[in-house]
Amino acid sequence: MTISTTKKLVGATIAAGVIFALAGCGQAPTEPGGDNNGGGGEAASDFIPCIVSDAGGFDDKSFNQLSYEGVVKAADELGVEVKKAESNAETEYGPNIDNMVSEGCNAIVAVGFALSQATVDAANANPDTDFILVDDAADNDFDGNKDAENVKPLLYNTAEAAFLAGYLSAGYSEAGKVGTFGGMEFPTVTIFMDGFKQGVDHYNSENGTSVQVIGWDGKTGSFTGGFEANQDAKTVAKNILDQGVDVIMPVGGPIYQSALQAITESGRDVALVGVDADLYNTDPTTQDVVLTSVLKAMDISVYEAVMSSADGEFSGDAYIGTLENEGVGIAPLHNFEDKVDAELMSQVDKIKQEIIDGTITVTSYLSN
Structure with a gap:
């Protein structure tokens, strides 16, 4: 397609x-x-x-x-x-x-x-x-x-949970650049990317920063053309990593495996954000790299x-x-517990409640 x-x-x-x-x-x-x-x-x-x-x-x-x-x-x-x-x-x-x-x-x-x-x-x-x-x-x-x-x-409505992951990623990033890419440009893929970017944008507005999102501008971005862990996925991941990001969120099932290979070959300290399941639990090979995962229950x-x-x-x-009915969420920090500022996580927890309360609006194709 x-x-x-x-x-x-x-x-x-x-x-x-x-x-x-x-x-x-x-x-x-x-x-x-x-x-x-x-x-x-x-x-x-x-x-x-x-x-x-x-x-x-x-x-x-x-x-x-x-x-x-x-x-x-x-x-x-x-x-x-x-x-x-x-x-x-x-x-x-x-x-x-x-x-x-x-x-x-x-x-x-x-x-x-x-x-x-x-x-x-x-x-x-x-x-x-x-x-x-x-x-x-x-x-x-x-x-x-x-x-x-x-x-x-x-x-x-994974945009809500991805918003939290985007805010967390922006706060964790030392490079001031985070990235995301998807398998194919379908709503069920871009909903993650939309929420992620909105979370980064919110971090910037709240903290006076200018963390960039590479791979998705809110309308279009980087896609592998499928949902296989192959050379195409690895190439897309590498292109994003080469732009200096230190957090990356691949959206599309097994394509995270290609991102993991690209991270390893880069020799750089790059954190991975998983999607759907908690990658720390489902794939132990990611445990030293996974910052968190955007969960769909x-x-x-x-x-x-x-x-x-x-x-x-x-x-x-x-x-x-949704976040309110616990159909979506973010995974624990696991091995990154000591690497993330406790104040940043307090902000993430506060934002989660504000999304549930309606104080913060996260837009997606499932929004009213």
């Missing part, structure tokens, strides 16, 4: 598709009943939870892995087995979802916006099956309405949506994770 095409998708999504996500926004999925048979729903032995990954695979240390962990947790509590299909290419999304339907799955989790159309098509063809779509509003014609009633979109929201399906209480209302 070309950059011009993705820009059109961004514009269309902001203008129309995500209006639905806000208008139809529901609360976090209801906690399931206390028994192991899914409350009043199907008996656990009859319920089949399933999941289809995007091309990143279930070991991406990121959103595929977190979503899979949520399904596994639900299956363990229900005493059933998970059926899964790992996609290796875009052409496999539809067939993989259709295969899950043919396997008799009751709830099918589709991970990532790339699976949106295939999910909607399968949902409309199978109205008695519950579909859970991670990171997309299921509005592929961008008319402001969800395209299938039995799809539950799970969305995350996909494991929890996927788990709750699957359990709601098993409980017979499935709702197609969109869920949007």
